[in-house]
Amino acid sequence: MKKIILLGYMGCGKSTIAQNMSKITNIPFLDLDKCIEERANLSIKEIFEKQGEIYFRKLEHEMFVELLRSPERSIIGLGGGTPCYANNHELLKGKDVISIYLKASIETLYGRLVHNKSKRPLIAEMNEEEMKEFIAKHLFDRSFYYNQAQYKVTVDDKTVEETVQDILAVLA
Numbered sequence: 522m523k524k525i526i527l528l529g530y531m532g533c534g535k536s537t538i539a540q541n542m543s544k545i546t547n548i549p550f551l552d553l554d555k556c557i558e559e560r561a562n563l564s565i566k567e568i569f570e571k572q573g574e575i576y577f578r579k580l581e582h583e584m585f586v587e588l589l590r591s592p593e594r595s596i597i598g599l600g601g602g603t604p605c606y607a608n609n610h611e612l613l614k615g616k617d618v619i620s621i622y623l624k625a626s627i628e629t630l631y632g633r634l635v636h637n638k639s640k641r642p643l644i645a646e647m648n649e650e651e652m653k654e655f656i657a658k659h660l661f662d663r664s665f666y667y668n669q670a671q672y673k674v675t676v677d678d679k680t681v682e683e684t685v686q687d688i689l690a691v692l693a
């Protein structure tokens with residue numbers, strides 16, 4: 522059964538859009554980070570603090586493989602780093618996978634993340650200046666992976682509902 526996979530940088534809206542798209546389409550949604558948190562019985566922040574990022578990336582890969590293997594149709598919101606580690610970007614090319622890059626500008630990402638960083642260990646301790654520079658560089662590094670998605674939907678200046686409609690139009 523097909524998996525609709527949303528990918529893109531932290532704050533582009535993967536978790537929010539997956540949930541809203543699920544309501545409209547009645548296709549169940551899964552958030553990869555939530556699945557990892559439930560399995561580990563720790564928050565993402567705690568996993569980073571207690572076991573480190575490399576361990577998190579291992580859990581992330583294992584959980585991603587597991588979700589792809591499950592037979593149900595679903596909408597899956599990845600973590601921002603998921604396509605950039607292990608062979609996860611290759612897994613996005615599977616025949617039952619539809620991958621969608623939610624593309625946001627540095628300004629949009631910064632505007633959302635500046636008030637929303639505490640649960641995101643990669644940026645939690647940064648000040649505003651550091652964050653702006655980090656997002657710009659990090660997005661540039663990761664774009665290679667994001668751009669391998671089958672479809673791209675720009676999210677800047679769109680409401681959640683507009684983005685969901687744009688995704689549905691791409692999939693129609």
Ligand SMILES: Nc1ncnc2c1ncn2[C@@H]1O[C@H](COP(=O)(O)OP(=O)(O)O)[C@@H](O)[C@H]1O
Nearest residue numbers: 530531532533534535536537538633679680681
């Ligand atoms: N138009 C929008 N689309 C998606 N998210 C939005 C929008 N406007 C504001 N937001 C906010 O931006 C944040 C996006 O975070 P989230 O969905 O967790 O993204 P991701 O999972 O990609 O990191 C949320 O706090 C959400 O409420």
Ligand SMILES: O=C(O)C1=C[C@@H](OP(=O)(O)O)[C@@H](O)[C@H](O)C1
Nearest residue numbers: 530531532554600601602641642
């Ligand atoms: O970009 C990243 O490497 C990460 C993004 C996060 O998910 P969101 O993109 O949903 O914030 C989460 O997986 C973790 O904090 C690492």
Ligand SMILES: [Mg+2]
Nearest residue numbers: 535536554599
């Ligand atoms: Mg998320």
